[in-house]
Amino acid sequence: MVIIPAVDIKDGKCVRLLQGRKEKETVFSDDPIAMARRWQQEGAERIHVVDLDGAFEKIPKNLPVIERMIQSIAVPIQVGGGIRERSAVDRYVQAGADRVIIGTEAIRNPELVVECCRAYPDRIVVAIDAREGLVAIEGWVETTRTRAVDLARRFEATGVAAINFTDIHRDGMQTGPNIEETRKLAQAISIPVVASGGVSSLADIQHLLPLEAVGVVGVITGKALYTGALRLADAIAAARNPTA
Numbered sequence: 001m002v003i004i005p006a007v008d009i010k011d012g013k014c015v016r017l018l019q020g021r022k023e024k025e026t027v028f029s030d031d032p033i034a035m036a037r038r039w040q041q042e043g044a045e046r047i048h049v050v051d052l053d054g055a056f057e058k059i060p061k062n063l064p065v066i067e068r069m070i071q072s073i074a075v076p077i078q079v080g081g082g083i084r085e086r087s088a089v090d091r092y093v094q095a096g097a098d099r100v101i102i103g104t105e106a107i108r109n110p111e112l113v114v115e116c117c118r119a120y121p122d123r124i125v126v127a128i129d130a131r132e133g134l135v136a137i138e139g140w141v142e143t144t145r146t147r148a149v150d151l152a153r154r155f156e157a158t159g160v161a162a163i164n165f166t167d168i169h170r171d172g173m174q175t176g177p178n179i180e181e182t183r184k185l186a187q188a189i190s191i192p193v194v195a196s197g198g199v200s201s202l203a204d205i206q207h208l209l210p211l212e213a214v215g216v217v218g219v220i221t222g223k224a225l226y227t228g229a230l231r232l233a234d235a236i237a238a239a240r241n242p243t244a
Helices: 033-041 050-057 063-072 086-095 105-109 108-118 146-151 177-189 200-213 223-227 233-238
Strands: 002-010 015-017 023-028 048-049 077-080 097-100 126-132 136-137 144-147 162-167 191-194 216-223
Touching: 002 050, 002 063, 002 233, 015 033, 015 144, 023 033, 023 200, 023 223, 033 048, 033 063, 048 050, 048 063, 063 077, 063 086, 077 126, 086 097, 086 108, 097 108, 097 233, 105 108, 105 126, 105 136, 105 216, 108 126, 126 146, 136 146, 144 146, 146 162, 146 177, 162 177, 162 216, 177 191, 177 200, 177 216, 191 200, 200 233
Parallel strands: 002 048, 002 216, 048 077, 077 097, 097 126, 126 162, 162 191, 191 216
Antiparallel strands: 002 015, 015 023, 126 136, 136 144
């Protein structure tokens, strides 16, 4: 299982939001590029970057910063936030992003996902953010009537590299990931799943590790790393030696 640090960018700064609410913002660094370098130095194998301004304004807003980040570090970067059109996917791929994450448009325009998967095999990730099992979109401000598992099933056999699954109630709360919902989703589909939301400690990482057997290949963690509640090196070591 890969431990993936999150770098969320808003107004050019590295921030974390509480349950995705932009008014509940904590700034952790004025330099998101330096933060990405830090996680690389501490052993990260992949970094999860979100353009929060893009997510709220529905168009990429921090592309120059993200381009410089990609150029500054050697580990793969997956990026999302405000990706609503093929042109945005093209720009990120051309900038060197290893994977591009499509969220809202996966439910609004699933053909965009299929088209991008054809153009960029194994480089498109679908983000499914759920509130009480139902998909939330538009920067988490709108909850749909579509179940997370039903949306994920639509993309079987399309070439999606992974499903990023976030339980919104857990995100930024450091209350522990939703193990059972993550397990159910992973068991229901053949697409690899990356868990997100709520990681608060090394124990939470250890609780997720058994899910690797059902297809959970990674976990994204943000606030716990920034507050010091979780050390990246410890999480990576636990993931590499689950029986230690």
